[in-house]
Amino acid sequence: MPGPKPPERRRFTQYPADHNVSPHGNGNSIFMRMGGRLSLALLLAAAAAPAGAEAPASPQLEIAGRVAHPQVLTLSDLRHFPATTVELTQTGGHGPQHATWSGVLLWTLLQRAAPVDEPGRKTTLRHTILAHGTDGYAVALAVGEIDPAFEGKQVIVALARDGAPLHSLELVVPGDRHAGRDVHDLDKVSVN
Numbered sequence: 390m391p392g393p394k395p396p397e398r399r400r401f402t403q404y405p406a407d408h409n410v411s412p413h414g415n416g417n418s419i420f421m422r423m424g425g426r427l428s429l430a431l432l433l434a435a436a437a438a439p440a441g442a443e444a445p446a447s448p449q450l451e452i453a454g455r456v457a458h459p460q461v462l463t464l465s466d467l468r469h470f471p472a473t474t475v476e477l478t479q480t481g482g483h484g485p486q487h488a489t490w491s492g493v494l495l496w497t498l499l500q501r502a503a504p505v506d507e508p509g510r511k512t513t514l515r516h517t518i519l520a521h522g523t524d525g526y527a528v529a530l531a532v533g534e535i536d537p538a539f540e541g542k543q544v545i546v547a548l549a550r551d552g553a554p555l556h557s558l559e560l561v562v563p564g565d566r567h568a569g570r571d572v573h574d575l576d577k578v579s580v581n
């Protein structure tokens with residue numbers, strides 16, 4: 390016999406119409422609105438988990454700042470976007486490393502969130518983007534670096550490295566010689 394239906398999962402495609410789904414949100418969150426059904430789901434999840442085992446937090450990416458549609462994307466949301474693969478060698482803490490990364494173009498994510506231009510003349514290229522890691526590390530990109538009409542650099546939010554799925558998100562910036570802008574444990578992109 391089928392068990393009780395799990396609460397309906399919201400797909401990222403619905404976020405623009407109803408974007409207050411961030412768990413760090415303003416109180417009008419999906420968690421509050423789901424009320425009792427969520428408590429039931431948590432109870433069921435707790436019953437299913439082996440005792441003492443704490444599930445690793447599943448990575449999420451918040452897109453915030455000067456955008457029309459702030460949103461939070463889960464790993465499974467991100468897997469639904471077309472995949473882009475980039476291959477590069479960069480120098481990091483352990484010398485030069487060569488790898489093939491695949492993930493979602495930052496440009497694609499930005500387009501969905503829809504940057505809001507400042508008032509004034511020709512302001513679309515003023516945007517800068519800060520990519521933040523969970524440890525507080527952050528790096529800046531300019532929108533002209535990733536806009537296909539300008540440099541069109543294939544900056545991705547990587548979901549896999551050398552074919553193996555990652556357990557946290559990583560920004561990958563092709564063309565950079567040093568790995569400094571490859572933000573690991575990426576959790577937020579803010580648009581200025």
Ligand SMILES: Nc1nc2c(c(=O)[nH]1)N[C@H]1C(S)=C(S)[C@@H](COP(=O)(O)O)O[C@H]1N2
Nearest residue numbers: 481482522523524526568569571572573574
């Ligand atoms: N979240 C986060 N990402 C980061 C860093 C960091 O400190 N925090 N360091 C950067 C730097 S300077 C390098 S060289 C590479 C590799 O750093 P690691 O070997 O210390 O991870 O990660 C980059 N991404």
Ligand SMILES: [Mo]
Nearest residue numbers: 481482568569
């Ligand atoms: Mo570095």
